[in-house]
Amino acid sequence: MVEVRMRQVIKRFGPVETIHGVDLDVEDKEFVVFVGPSGCGKSTLLRLVAGLEDITAGDVFIGGDKVNDLPPAKRGVAMVFQSYALYPHMTVFENMAFGLKLAKTPKPDIERRVRAAAEILQITELLDRKPKEMSGGQRQRVAIGRAIVREPSVFLFDEPLSNLDAKLRVQMRIELAKLHTDLNATMIYVTHDQVEAMTLADKIVVLRDGYVEQVGSPLDLYRSPNNTFVAGFIGSPSMNFLESTVKGLENGSAQVVLPGGGEIKVNCETGGLNAGDKVTFGARPEHLMESGVGDGQIPGDVFVVEQLGGESYLYVQTENKDMVVVQAHGESKVKRGDRINIGLPANSVHLFNQDGRAVTRERTGHPVPA
Numbered sequence: 001m002v003e004v005r006m007r008q009v010i011k012r013f014g015p016v017e018t019i020h021g022v023d024l025d026v027e028d029k030e031f032v033v034f035v036g037p038s039g040c041g042k043s044t045l046l047r048l049v050a051g052l053e054d055i056t057a058g059d060v061f062i063g064g065d066k067v068n069d070l071p072p073a074k075r076g077v078a079m080v081f082q083s084y085a086l087y088p089h090m091t092v093f094e095n096m097a098f099g100l101k102l103a104k105t106p107k108p109d110i111e112r113r114v115r116a117a118a119e120i121l122q123i124t125e126l127l128d129r130k131p132k133e134m135s136g137g138q139r140q141r142v143a144i145g146r147a148i149v150r151e152p153s154v155f156l157f158d159e160p161l162s163n164l165d166a167k168l169r170v171q172m173r174i175e176l177a178k179l180h181t182d183l184n185a186t187m188i189y190v191t192h193d194q195v196e197a198m199t200l201a202d203k204i205v206v207l208r209d210g211y212v213e214q215v216g217s218p219l220d221l222y223r224s225p226n227n228t229f230v231a232g233f234i235g236s237p238s239m240n241f242l243e244s245t246v247k248g249l250e251n252g253s254a255q256v257v258l259p260g261g262g263e264i265k266v267n268c269e270t271g272g273l274n275a276g277d278k279v280t281f282g283a284r285p286e287h288l289m290e291s292g293v294g295d296g297q298i299p300g301d302v303f304v305v306e307q308l309g310g311e312s313y314l315y316v317q318t319e320n321k322d323m324v325v326v327q328a329h330g331e332s333k334v335k336r337g338d339r340i341n342i343g344l345p346a347n348s349v350h351l352f353n354q355d356g357r358a359v360t361r362e363r364t365g366h367p368v369p370a
Contacts, residue, residue, distance in 0.1 A: 002063045002076075002153040002186045003028050004049060009058035011044055011210075018044055020210045021058070026154075026188060026203075031180050033189045035197040036207035036233070042190045043158055045207070049188065050079050050156050063153055078147035079156040082163060084139040086131040092118075093127040096145045110149075117148040120182055121175075137168045141175075148183070157189040161196065173199055194234055198222070206230050228280060228356040237285050237313065239350070240324045242298075244281040246273055254351065254359075256281060258344070259318040264296030266349045269360040279359070282350035285327040290314060290334055294343030300324060302338045316342060 004026035011019035019041050026032045034042035047053040049060055051072035060067050067075050086095050093114055100110045118124045121141045131139055140160060147155060157176075161169045177200055180187055191197055197204050198218045206213045206221065206229075214226045218234075225231035231239045247263060248255040249270045256264055256279065273279070300316035303323070307330065314326040314334055326342055334340060351359040 003061075004154060004186065004188065005059075005061040006045075006049075007059045007061075009045070009048060009060060010056045011041075011048060011053060012056045017056075018210045019048070022212055024205060024212065024215065026186060029184055029186055031177075031187045031189065031200060031202045032205060033191060033197040033201035033203075034205050034207060035191055035194055036213075038192060039209075040207040041210040042192075042205075042207050044210075046079075046156055046158055046188060046190050049075075049154075050077055051075050052079075076153035077156055078150045078152035078154075079158065080144050080147050080160045082159045084131070084136075084143045084163075086139060086142060088131050091128050091130055092123065092134075092142050092145075095131070095142055096149050099146065100149055113149040113151065114145075117145040120148065120179065121145050135168075136164050137172060140164065140172065144179070153186065155183075155185055155187045157187065159191055160189075161191075162193075169196075176200060195236055198234070204234075206233060224358070224361075225350070226358055228282070228352050231282055231350060231352070231358070235284055237325050237327075239282045239284050240288075241352075242281045242283075242318070242320070242322050242324070244279050246275055246277045246279055248275050249273060254279075256349075256351065258296050258298050259320040259322060260297075260299045262297050264344055264346055264349065266346055266351055267361060268351055272353060273359065278354055280352040280356070282352060283324075283344060283348060285313065285325040287345060287348035288324070288326040289343030289345070290326055290328045290332060290340055292341035292343045295346035296344040297341040298324065298344065299339065299341050302334055302336055302340060305332075305334060305336055307332075314340075316340065 006022050006024040009019060009022045036042050048055055055068055062075055096114045097110045118127055123141050161172050173196060201218055204218055204221055205215050208229055214221060214230045221230060221234045242259055245257045246254050247257050253265050253267050254270055254273055256266055258264055298318055300318040302314050303317045304315040306313040310330045312328045312330055312332045314328050316324045316326055318324060353359060
């Protein structure tokens with residue numbers, strides 16, 4: 001059992017506090033992704049686990065042992081960085097074996113570990129090549145292989161795919177997911193790309209300005225974001241936000257005014273709401289209906305149509321001059337300049353109060369766009 005526990009972890013660089021009292025549990029064999037915008041503290045938090053940065057306050061435990069004062073080599077972790085950092089004059093085999101040689105690992109063990117890692121990563125035929133003779137994706141596999149041969153308790157990845165092109169990133173995401181299954185290991189992965197987070201993670205940790213905003217499974221964060229920051233960060237394209245007003249309240253529901261004068265009844269906990277309150281109305285592009293079918297409608301003019309083959313994105317300007325993105329079928333006949341009514345299924349609507357916190361909803365299901 002190799003869990004990673006963080007208890008009230010704080011990091012300061014001089015007088016500036018960048019990590020603010022983080023409490024977090026990474027369970028044995030779990031794939032956890034730290035996600036957030038640049039500068040949110042995700043890489044710093046990973047480096048605190050690795051021992052590459054000193055903790056200012058709080059504790060980090062790996063496998064039940066407190067590791068605050070242990071050097072990186074003694075923590076049982078292996079880290080893969082954004083940069084491949086391969087030795088150009090060494091072959092793939094020599095690059096993967098280098099750390100083991102420094103640790104005076106017996107040659108038969110080195111041979112076994114390197115070849116086993118190469119087989120997992122499907123780079124056996126590359127072992128005699130040098131880095132300049134390989135593609136970026138192959139070099140990243142070698143960097144991952146260098147971590148695998150150490151047989152660590154925990155793998156740490158710091159944006160390992162950010163140097164790859166879009167197509168190769170998709171391929172490597174699939175390979176990393178398979179690698180997690182094959183190794184059955186605990187992994188912590190840092191990225192600013194929420195698509196990577198959604199496709200790889202068992203659990204996502206959303207960070208902003210050194211604070212943990214929300215922790216949960218990808219679908220938990222997608223369906224029930226705690227606030228507008230998480231709601232806007234998780235999901236691609238991001239959630240549409242519109243300023244609105246509560247017209248009236250009933251037991252377990254709020255009547256909300258829509259742009260254009262329409263209304264929609266949203267099932268939610270109304271304890272913190274009052275008639276006349278300003279709220280932020282949220283709806284994801286994939287839950288909106290270009291046909292106008294739904295429990296409420298928003299009229300608007302189509303400003304741009306992005307046709308991507310299997311799907312289209314309609315950029316619609318409402319009467320309030322807000323831009324709403326609607327995911328439509330790839331064969332949609334809607335054209336730029338058309339006026340449409342956007343349909344809203346009530347059970348897909350999110351409400352946020354004036355502080356940006358989510359109003360808890362009561363829903364029976366999640367809609368599937370027509």
